[in-house]
Amino acid sequence: GDSVTQMEGPVTLSEEAFLTINCTYTATGYPSLFWYVQYPGEGLQLLLKATKADDKGSNKGFEATYRKETTSFHLEKGSVQVSDSAVYFCALWGSNTGKLIFGQGTTLQVKP
Amino acid sequence: EAGVAQSPRYKIIEKRQSVAFWCNPISGHATLYWYQQILGQGPKLLIQFQNNGVVDDSQLPKDRFSAERLKGVDSTLKIQPAKLEDSAVYLCASSLGDGQGFFGQGTRLTVV
Numbered sequence: 656g657d658s659v660t661q662m663e664g665p666v667t668l669s670e671e672a673f674l675t676i677n678c679t680y681t682a683t684g685y686p687s688l689f690w691y692v693q694y695p696g697e698g699l700q701l702l703l704k705a706t707k708a709d710d711k712g713s714n715k716g717f718e719a720t721y722r723k724e725t726t727s728f729h730l731e732k733g734s735v736q737v738s739d740s741a742v743y744f745c746a747l748w749g750s751n752t753g754k755l756i757f758g759q760g761t762t763l764q765v766k767p
Numbered sequence: 768e769a770g771v772a773q774s775p776r777y778k779i780i781e782k783r784q785s786v787a788f789w790c791n792p793i794s795g796h797a798t799l800y801w802y803q804q805i806l807g808q809g810p811k812l813l814i815q816f817q818n819n820g821v822v823d824d825s826q827l828p829k830d831r832f833s834a835e836r837l838k839g840v841d842s843t844l845k846i847q848p849a850k851l852e853d854s855a856v857y858l859c860a861s862s863l864g865d866g867q868g869f870f871g872q873g874t875r876l877t878v879v
Contacts, residue, residue, distance in 0.1 A: 659809075661809075687865070687866040687867075689867070691870075697872075698858075698870045698873060699810070699858065699860075699868075700870070701867060701868075701869075704866075706866075744809055744810070746868075748865075748866025750866075752822075752823065753798065753815060753817065754815060754823060755800060755812065755860070755866060757802075757810045757812075758809050759808055759809040760809045
């Protein structure tokens with residue numbers, strides 16, 4: 656079945672450092688891919704999405720490119736801030752099944 | 768636009784008791800998901816509805832969990848009897864059917 660694998664955390668960075676959180680997936684068909692973020696004490700919210708191969712999703716300085724050849728959707732940000740400290744979840748939506756499946760999450764801590 | 772509403776926010780029960788969670792999705796969203804999120808893990812899909820029909824409940828422990836979505840709007844998730852390992856946050860999400868899920872704040876269940 657469909658699945659999502661994320662790099663294990665926690666990831667600890669200094670402010671203004673470059674961020675990469677790896678995400679790979681297994682799916683039949685052509686899934687849509689998402690990154691969700693969960694800030695402390697808050698609910699899950701969509702960060703960005705990509706619906707087809709080679710699409711780049713972007714929001715709040717974060718980017719991720721849908722790579723079908725490597726089945727990946729890595730999250731990147733050029734310069735992180737303390738306010739980016741949160742748990743990040745990679746997810747896929749299978750157009751065949753309608754299921755929205757999540758990875759295990761990666762905790763990011765940014766220190767001043 | 769009102770978001771996804773869930774209640775209660777917190778619930779503490781003793782093992783072998785029963786509990787119910789309620790979800791009111793965003794108006795017009797035909798797809799509704801229930802997830803279980805154990806501390807430190809990603810959301811695990813329990814059941815998926817399309818209007819008032821079940822699309823997938825393969826991960827729902829049907830000996831103790833049940834869910835319904837009467838009239839294709841509100842939904843309830845019930846656990847009877849609860850076990851210690853059911854302690855988790857239960858998330859409800861709704862979607863237009865394009866994979867983008869909108870999440871409620873969740874219900875944090877503690878079974879003692």
